[in-house]
Amino acid sequence: MNAADGLLLGGAGLRRVYGGRTAVEVDRIELREGEMLAVFGPNGAGKSTLLRLLAMLEKPDAGEVTFRGESGRPAERALRAASAVVFQRPHFWSDSVEYNVGLGLSLRGVPRAESRARSRAVCEQLAISHLLGAPISQLSGGEAQRVALARALVLDPDILFLDEPTANLDTDSRLDLRHDLERVARQRATSVFLITHDRGEAFHLADRVAVLRGGKLVQTGTPKEIYENPADVYTARVTGAEFTISGVVTRAHERMVTVDIGGASFVALGEATTGTPVKIAYRPEDLVLGPPDVPAADLSTRNLVVATVEERRDMGGLVRLRLRGPVELVALVTLDAAEELGVDRGARVAVRAKATALHAFAAAAS
Amino acid sequence: MDPLLEALRLITSGDLYVRDVILRSLQISGSALLLAMVIGLPIGIAVGLTRFRLRLPLVAVINAGLAFPPVVVGLGVFLVLSRAGPLGDLQLLYTPAAMIGAQAILAGPYIAAVSLAAVENIPPDIALQARALGASRRQAIVLQLREVRTSLVAAVAAGFGAIISEVGAVMMVGGNILGETRVMTTAIVLETRRGNFDVAIAMGIVLMLIALGVNAVLLLLGRRTIRRGQVA
Numbered sequence: 001m002n003a004a005d006g007l008l009l010g011g012a013g014l015r016r017v018y019g020g021r022t023a024v025e026v027d028r029i030e031l032r033e034g035e036m037l038a039v040f041g042p043n044g045a046g047k048s049t050l051l052r053l054l055a056m057l058e059k060p061d062a063g064e065v066t067f068r069g070e071s072g073r074p075a076e077r078a079l080r081a082a083s084a085v086v087f088q089r090p091h092f093w094s095d096s097v098e099y100n101v102g103l104g105l106s107l108r109g110v111p112r113a114e115s116r117a118r119s120r121a122v123c124e125q126l127a128i129s130h131l132l133g134a135p136i137s138q139l140s141g142g143e144a145q146r147v148a149l150a151r152a153l154v155l156d157p158d159i160l161f162l163d164e165p166t167a168n169l170d171t172d173s174r175l176d177l178r179h180d181l182e183r184v185a186r187q188r189a190t191s192v193f194l195i196t197h198d199r200g201e202a203f204h205l206a207d208r209v210a211v212l213r214g215g216k217l218v219q220t221g222t223p224k225e226i227y228e229n230p231a232d233v234y235t236a237r238v239t240g241a242e243f244t245i246s247g248v249v250t251r252a253h254e255r256m257v258t259v260d261i262g263g264a265s266f267v268a269l270g271e272a273t274t275g276t277p278v279k280i281a282y283r284p285e286d287l288v289l290g291p292p293d294v295p296a297a298d299l300s301t302r303n304l305v306v307a308t309v310e311e312r313r314d315m316g317g318l319v320r321l322r323l324r325g326p327v328e329l330v331a332l333v334t335l336d337a338a339e340e341l342g343v344d345r346g347a348r349v350a351v352r353a354k355a356t357a358l359h360a361f362a363a364a365a366s
Numbered sequence: 367m368d369p370l371l372e373a374l375r376l377i378t379s380g381d382l383y384v385r386d387v388i389l390r391s392l393q394i395s396g397s398a399l400l401l402a403m404v405i406g407l408p409i410g411i412a413v414g415l416t417r418f419r420l421r422l423p424l425v426a427v428i429n430a431g432l433a434f435p436p437v438v439v440g441l442g443v444f445l446v447l448s449r450a451g452p453l454g455d456l457q458l459l460y461t462p463a464a465m466i467g468a469q470a471i472l473a474g475p476y477i478a479a480v481s482l483a484a485v486e487n488i489p490p491d492i493a494l495q496a497r498a499l500g501a502s503r504r505q506a507i508v509l510q511l512r513e514v515r516t517s518l519v520a521a522v523a524a525g526f527g528a529i530i531s532e533v534g535a536v537m538m539v540g541g542n543i544l545g546e547t548r549v550m551t552t553a554i555v556l557e558t559r560r561g562n563f564d565v566a567i568a569m570g571i572v573l574m575l576i577a578l579g580v581n582a583v584l585l586l587l588g589r590r591t592i593r594r595g596q597v598a
Contacts, residue, residue, distance in 0.1 A: 085498035
């Protein structure tokens, strides 16, 4: 793949080791022109290291980073001129907001008047122009992160590297900044490489999501692809799946498995072989509840069980139910549906699930 | 007359002897401080910012310089500059140049050690942030030093403090010659021995005021650098 295919930044065979511990080992990762790629994973997954490698702020022990098809020093120089980074804990120099926002321009030799005009314009876009004369030490966490974003955007970068920019903010500030990030990045058609451990941030903002765990890329795809077809237990869990169903594969055929859960069976997507103990991932909202008076013949139909409501938790317009049938199940229904079905504690309901909504993973992998 | 009142009169009246000694002290210590800065600051900054194999032994040597007894430094400079010494032909002994050399040797380690300690404690994320903003290697160093400029000024102030009040080394290599190498500290010793307490007190007051004043000026300069903050 090269620049002509829309590839802007690429990493191949990247490996970084700290004190004998491999922090990052990524075969291939790509950022395309104009896209927002979110690298999502738990703390310690190697996300920030991966960002530093791709931003060419740190050299890998193995592998290569390419920018617009070039590598080495020329690529590093070009990338430095065409990119900006917002760190989770950005450093600000003890001076005014204006000094800090214009610092990158000053380093690039941009005349002072132009630097001031550009700083003001970008600060207006981020609604922080009133802070320009303020000392940096007087900013709140949210304001500081906006200043860091302004300092990056004022450089008009082709690539914006964002390392958990909202991690240390309160909920309101986080949502505001996330909104601004998306708006400004889309307006400017900037390619964004976003590091986050926030599932909502990754899946809401990004065109593509790369799931990183233990320094390795587990899965890369659109949020929809990852949501619908998680590659492993971790990805399924972080995308909101429940794992209360477990059993043994009794039949495996073309990426579908039949799982005996003791008294009933479920058909699910999966590649485990017959006899393998598996756990089935499902999303509570994918379970369909109905009246319990199901004909006996239908009960033999796969993916249908009758269960008793053990716990009901109202969550605004939604109701979360813990059900006990052949296995424990967790379902999420609308308040209207819950009222219609009368799903109070002790009520019996029929529970259906489409086979394509269930993902079986070998139990050992969890 | 009260020696203290007489001392104040000597200062305010601009007594020629007192004024001559004060000016010579400032010339010699100022020159020594400049020399020590030119050598000590780059060494402290370079050793603080870089990592190399023999760094720790070098840091130990620099820190050991803080404990140099002034009289031993004076003895060393005396032996080097004496007629039989390796630099005896230069005939610098008992001249202001010898005093400047001795004081620079005393101040240099202070400036190097304090600046080294300040620079090596600069958080690594500052350099990373500077590079991420597009700073060249030189610009990144300037941006890092900008964050410890007050400590660098303190390093210079420490060096100045080490020499302005020093008496042993300058006495040995300068000889306390009237009109040539007599400075405030050596004058205080001499005038006290002679019983001229008013002159000694006058020199002492001026010495204290200079020490306080120079430190205040250096701190103000540090703050002004903060405001200007030119890096490019």
